[in-house]
Amino acid sequence: MSNSTGCAACKYLRRRCAKDCALAPYFSTSHPERFAPARIIFGATDVSRMLQNLAVEQLNQRANAIASEAYRRVRDPVYAVQSNLAETQAQVALHSVQQQQHQQENQVQLENHQYNLDNTQQFGLDQGPSSFQSPPNFP
Template identity: 35%
Template sequence: MENRDQVAAQNYACASCKHQRRKCDETCEMAPYFPASRYSEFQNAQKIFGVSNIQKIMAMAAPDQRQAAAESILTEGNARKNDPVHGCLGIIRGLNAQIQGLERELHIMKQHLELCKEKEELDGKKNQSKEEDLQHDQSDGLNFPSPILPDLPSHVTAEMRKYEQGYNYWSILEDAEEEVFDIRLIEPVLFESNLKGNASSSGSGKSRLCKTLYFV
């Protein structure tokens, strides 16, 4: 019976008492923080700190901080088992590297998002400009501005004003009368030269008749 009780007590002993092969009762201060279910983790931790140091750390911690202290001890033991060189430092460095990588990726994504927004705004302005040009062309139709003519010299414009009402006909004959005629009734260019008689046959002393039309 005594042997069975010892085996049962050993199975339910805390990880610290089980490692020390001593009886664990309700007065054990380590039992709430290192239960028997975490015996393998306690083994990893005691290889680094030692049982006596673990007990000292737990005794120095405030009652409300002992659970956190126990978790830190067990975590350090597990980390050292997985990475004997760096331990928790390796985990911290790995997490920092992940954070930095994610921050760089976030920065790149923000830049890409800004470029997409700028491109969208530029495309919108281009489309709006095309629509305005199309509407302007449709409203104007074929109304093109009149060509700008060069300025004529003052003497030319003054001469043109003289003949705004019609065209005059001058003759070199002394008895020619000045007449106003309509240019629509004649050819665009008219030059007429008549020679009548000669110096011997003409009795009036007028040997030549020349009629010329000038129009601007």
């Protein structure tokens, strides 16, 4: 990828970006904010090493993981990824509770509907206006 600007890593290291630069497809100069946290946390050389000797299918996933973990570590140095996991677990628990509440509400509505149907059948109210008998005519 030998273009005039190179990748974010080569630009940071102030070197010419080689054609076979491992970082160029994943850390372009158009998004330096993606590489900056990875450089701060892991260092440019180690990021390059982490992407070496991987299958082509895994490179994009690994680069995304490196950038994501580094961003979280910069944002929250103490808990980093664990804070994100705790937040996700809390959201899952909240959605689970909401789903249970909806299921209970639906069950109550179904039971009420069945109760109303049983009452209308028991008292003969389900026959409609055609079964209504008019009162006898008085003179």
